[in-house]
Amino acid sequence: MMFRGIASARPAARWTAGRAARRAWEVLREEGVRSLVFKVLGETVYRRALVFERTLDEAGRAPVSMRRLDGGRTIGTLEPGDLDPYLALAPDADPEEVLGRLREGRVAVVVRRGAAIEHATWLATGSAHIDYLDRRVRLAADEGYVYGVRTAASARRRGLSIAAADEVAAWAAASGLRRLRLVVMPENRAAAAAAPRWGYRRVGAARTLRLGRWRWHLGWVGGDPGAAGGPGSARSSVPEGSAPAAPSPAPALVPEGRGRAAPSPAVPAAPWTRLRWTAFTARHALRDPRLPWRPLSAVLAIQARRARALAAHAWESVPAVREAMEAAGMEPGDVRTADDLWALPRVTGDDLLASPERFASSRFRDGDVLALRSSGTGGRPKTVRYDPAALFLALAQGQRQRAVFARFVGRRGGFREMNAQRADSVGHQLRRFWEERSWVPRGVDLERSWLPMELGFEAAHARIEAERPHVLQGYGSYLGALYRWAIERGRKVHRPRLIWYGADRMADADRELIERELGVPVVSTYQADEALRIGFQCDLRQGFHLFVDAVAVRVVDDAGREVGPGESGRILISNLTNRATVLLNYELGDVVTVGRGPCPCGRSLPTIERIEGRADDALVLPDGEERHSIPVVDALQGVPGVVRVQVVQESLERFEIRTVCAAGTEWGAAARGLERALRGFVGEAAGIRVERVEAIAPEPGGKVRGVVSRCRRAR
Numbered sequence: 001m002m003f004r005g006i007a008s009a010r011p012a013a014r015w016t017a018g019r020a021a022r023r024a025w026e027v028l029r030e031e032g033v034r035s036l037v038f039k040v041l042g043e044t045v046y047r048r049a050l051v052f053e054r055t056l057d058e059a060g061r062a063p064v065s066m067r068r069l070d071g072g073r074t075i076g077t078l079e080p081g082d083l084d085p086y087l088a089l090a091p092d093a094d095p096e097e098v099l100g101r102l103r104e105g106r107v108a109v110v111v112r113r114g115a116a117i118e119h120a121t122w123l124a125t126g127s128a129h130i131d132y133l134d135r136r137v138r139l140a141a142d143e144g145y146v147y148g149v150r151t152a153a154s155a156r157r158r159g160l161s162i163a164a165a166d167e168v169a170a171w172a173a174a175s176g177l178r179r180l181r182l183v184v185m186p187e188n189r190a191a192a193a194a195a196p197r198w199g200y201r202r203v204g205a206a207r208t209l210r211l212g213r214w215r216w217h218l219g220w221v222g223g224d225p226g227a228a229g230g231p232g233s234a235r236s237s238v239p240e241g242s243a244p245a246a247p248s249p250a251p252a253l254v255p256e257g258r259g260r261a262a263p264s265p266a267v268p269a270a271p272w273t274r275l276r277w278t279a280f281t282a283r284h285a286l287r288d289p290r291l292p293w294r295p296l297s298a299v300l301a302i303q304a305r306r307a308r309a310l311a312a313h314a315w316e317s318v319p320a321v322r323e324a325m326e327a328a329g330m331e332p333g334d335v336r337t338a339d340d341l342w343a344l345p346r347v348t349g350d351d352l353l354a355s356p357e358r359f360a361s362s363r364f365r366d367g368d369v370l371a372l373r374s375s376g377t378g379g380r381p382k383t384v385r386y387d388p389a390a391l392f393l394a395l396a397q398g399q400r401q402r403a404v405f406a407r408f409v410g411r412r413g414g415f416r417e418m419n420a421q422r423a424d425s426v427g428h429q430l431r432r433f434w435e436e437r438s439w440v441p442r443g444v445d446l447e448r449s450w451l452p453m454e455l456g457f458e459a460a461h462a463r464i465e466a467e468r469p470h471v472l473q474g475y476g477s478y479l480g481a482l483y484r485w486a487i488e489r490g491r492k493v494h495r496p497r498l499i500w501y502g503a504d505r506m507a508d509a510d511r512e513l514i515e516r517e518l519g520v521p522v523v524s525t526y527q528a529d530e531a532l533r534i535g536f537q538c539d540l541r542q543g544f545h546l547f548v549d550a551v552a553v554r555v556v557d558d559a560g561r562e563v564g565p566g567e568s569g570r571i572l573i574s575n576l577t578n579r580a581t582v583l584l585n586y587e588l589g590d591v592v593t594v595g596r597g598p599c600p601c602g603r604s605l606p607t608i609e610r611i612e613g614r615a616d617d618a619l620v621l622p623d624g625e626e627r628h629s630i631p632v633v634d635a636l637q638g639v640p641g642v643v644r645v646q647v648v649q650e651s652l653e654r655f656e657i658r659t660v661c662a663a664g665t666e667w668g669a670a671a672r673g674l675e676r677a678l679r680g681f682v683g684e685a686a687g688i689r690v691e692r693v694e695a696i697a698p699e700p701g702g703k704v705r706g707v708v709s710r711c712r713r714a715r
């Protein structure tokens with residue numbers, strides 16, 4: 001108990017080795033050894049938490065969705081569409097993180113009253129993070145971890161937490177779990193007193209000792225219930241917990257789910273690693289703004305050099321490229337320029353999906369690369385591995401488009417940018433990788449904030465009004481639909497200095513509306529999961545200048561012949577910078593129009609005029625609000641067994657889900673899961689038909705639309 005005061009010492013996040021050493025030296029010089037010893041003790045944190053357990057019998061009743069409680073309340077599970085009421089209950093929660101948990105299949109039992117959520121209890125399996133101990137624990141296969149218990153202040157003392165505890169136990173038993181655990185801070189007397197009423201008994205304590213960034217987990221005090229091997233075995237099957245019960249502020253929500261998306265460590269890389277990539281990025285970023293103005297021949301010389309180096313690398317370490325080169329009768333020495341790579345067999349997204357490992361280089365270990373995971377606008381998840389040099393080069397190459405934005409924004413850096421992204425988007429994964437492995441000086445970087453696309457337009461509008469960003473960035477279809485929604489309703493709406501979209505296309509009508517009604521310029525960039533930067537619009541906005549130094553581009557007709565200026569065709573790329581997954585002569589699935597000649601702006605980089613075949617529809621909800629297709633598709637895509645999915649909205653209240661499932665999928669469960677996921681967005685009253693199909697026909701551009709809304713078309 002005497003340590004408790006120390007437990008609040010200082011957060012580990014602030015601690016760095018460099019700072020600690022510097023501080024120790026100062027203290028030693030100015031205050032002497034004795035003082036230093038006490039200061040070190042001050043860096044030491046000891047924490048102890050109480051562990052409770054509830055055992056489940058196999059006869060646990062089945063969970064009852066939407067069961068009725070007293071006072072018109074119902075009990076059920078949290079759905080993605082419940083985000084707004086959940087945030088009203090837990091205002092400090094990170095909405096993206098919450099949605100990430102749901103996507104991972106975590107369950108939160110909630111008590112609803114009308115539109116409000118009055119209580120929530122979360123259940124985790126697999127692993128979890130005990131915030132209070134700053135410790136991640138792996139759960140045994142039959143173990144669940146209960147956390148994030150909250151009750152609205154107005155609904156306390158009505159037995160909601162007891163009802164929720166029973167419901168959680170029923171869910172857990174139905175999922176094959178045998179026991180549930182929760183962890184309570186000793187200070188949280190209310191929670192410690194409530195746990196027995198929820199059916200839990202105290203089984204011990206978990207302790208952590210931390211000095212700076214080193215941690216020792218001291219296992220259990222008191223009997224370990226799992227017990228077979230004593231405290232030693234407890235390490236692998238420790239519970240998790242967090243601080244249940246309302247009185248304490250909710251535990252800081254840790255992004256537990258991200259591990260799957262980005263295998264990179266969640267902690268900052270070592271200082272020398274960060275120094276190295278910071279210097280690398282700075283070197284390239286300094287000269288990047290000038291590159292578009294250099295003679296095209298000089299840029300193509302860089303392209304050719306990268307093509308040669310990549311061919312040699314891939315020949316040695318990438319099976320698919322080696323085979324392709326052998327099939328084409330080529331050796332690395334035959335690759336003189338990037339154009340020589342078009343002789344290789346064409347690779348499609350299906351090839352990559354079918355065997356991603358064949359396109360991966362054996363020279364990179366999992367921990368060294370970013371496995372960029374995307375659900376894509378095409379309704380199919382995809383993973384492309386990137387090596388750090390390719391990622392930091394892409395970061396540096398942002399400078400040439402930043403130079404364009406500066407004309408509209410008035411400055412190069414230090415402005416506020418708001419990014420409309422979905423949880424766990426490619427943008428988040430990249431940003432996290434960059435931030436973990438480099439330092440970006442303040443003033444050079446932007447002040448960034450996130451606008452979760454899962455929010456309804458009402459909430460998104462409120463966030464934009466509150467933040468008033470200089471630049472608003474995100475999916476074109478989403479930002480276009482959001483601003484149209486606001487303008488058509490006569491809402492007062494913030495006018496950023498620039499709206500910048502990528503990922504998918506903003507409808508021309510939406511762009512014109514924004515520029516005409518608000519006077520806000522709209523510019524676009526072109527990128528893909530397979531090549532992080534492909535094109536950017538200059539201030540003339542007549543087309544997209546291509547990043548030809550990093551990616552070779554070719555546009556072909558259906559017969560594979562290169563098309564001329566002003567003509568349309570399929571875009572093929574060779575990503576010349578990424579060595580972790582090597583994609584040469586790769587068909588992106590977009591239809592583009594080749595630029596008609598040099599851009600009047602004077603930049604030498606060639607252009608494409610238009611990108612087509614990327615538009616996705618929004619769903620129109622029964623109350624008239626619109627919801628972008630991507631979170632809907634994401635939620636459906638999360639149902640086990642689902643490979644591809646498309647939602648067709650026939651009328652306001654009538655939906656059809658078409659899905660391609662993996663072989664061996666239990667269809668009944670998948671169909672129920674899909675229906676439940678869609679109901680989270682469209683409500684209980686809507687008519688939903690779920691159909692299993694062999695394939696979903698792509699658009700002319702080659703991409704499958706995730707959502708087709710006949711309602712929206714008809715308006």
Ligand SMILES: [Zn+2]
Nearest residue numbers: 538599601603
């Ligand atoms: Zn231009």
